[in-house]
Amino acid sequence: MPAILEHSNFTVSDPDATAAWMCEIFGWHIRWSGASKDNGYTVHVGSDDSYLALYRPDVTATAKGSSYTTIGGLNHIALIVEDLDASEQAVKKAGFTPGNHGDYEPGRRFYFHDADRIEYELVQYEAP
Incomplete structure (x- = not known):
C-alpha cells in the first residue's frame, strides 16, 4: 500500500x-x-x-523570505476542488487575490496567497 x-x-x-x-x-x-x-x-x-x-x-514568529529560495521552504499547498469558478469567488470573498491562472491537461488551476504569504493552488481536474 x-x-x-x-x-x-x-x-x-x-x-x-x-x-x-x-x-x-x-x-x-x-x-x-x-x-x-x-x-x-x-x-x-x-x-x-x-x-x-x-x-x-x-514567541512571536518572523516571516521568512521567498519559500522558493529557502531550503526547506513550503512553496505551496495544492488542493483539488469540484468547482474552480465557485472556489475562485470564495477566495475573492475572503479577501484574497487569485492569480497565475493556468489551463492545461488535465485540468485548470489558479493560485493565491493568504495573509501569512502562504501560497495555495486550487485545481479542478476535468472528467475523462
Missing part, C-alpha cells in the same frame, strides 16, 4: 483566523484545537481523512 498523507503542519500568525477562512472556502471543519509544542497553540482543520495543523508558537 502506498503512503497516504494524513496531515501537514505549518506556522501561521493566527490559527483560528486561518482555520475560519479554510472552513469557508474549502468546506472543511475544525477537528481539534488546543495547547501544543513549546507552549504554542494549534488548530487542526480539514476533512475526516486528512487535515492541516496550523501552529502558532508561544
